[in-house]
Amino acid sequence: MNHSETTLDSRPVFEGRVFTVTFDRVRLENGAESTREVVHHHGGACIAALTDADEIYLVRQYRYALQQEVLELPAGKLEKGEDPFEAAKRELAEECGLVAQHYTDLGEFYPTVGYCSEIIYTWLATGLSPCAMHLDEDEFLTPEKLPLDETVAMVLDGRIKDGKTAATLLKIDALRRQGKLPR
Structure with missing residues (x-):
């Protein structure tokens, strides 16, 4: 039914x-x-940059609504009609100063199904190279690089609480365990 x-x-x-x-x-x-x-909500794009050494780039930024600093994957809201993939690439460059040779679509998820129409589109970026980091005028954050295993442990023990980050990291870990992680 x-x-x-x-x-x-x-x-x-x-x-x-x-x-x-x-x-x-x-x-x-x-x-x-x-x-x-x-x-x-117009939705958002989230990107997980994975190094050849299995490290993930995260960003640490203050989230006013929660009144605390949050560790999360680079992400951003979509403008009306904006292509989510282009937005994800833009966020990676803006927030981490990185571009990638390979992008893998990790799918989409609904962060708050009870009352919100937001869809977050997620990607994995590999084959990383540096580029100029260029934050928005009102954006203040610090990029960090951590081992993938440590980020998964941080999700499981509650140190990473952001939903898009938790879902994306656990999906990447599952793909890795199944031998399906693209490089």
């Missing part, structure tokens, strides 16, 4: 630079009506 809900009405309640929020009235499968608050 496929489950679904039918939108009866959708009313914008907030429109910002990064997302829009709507208040929606829906019809449920049983015919009853309910409401939904939805955050509409």
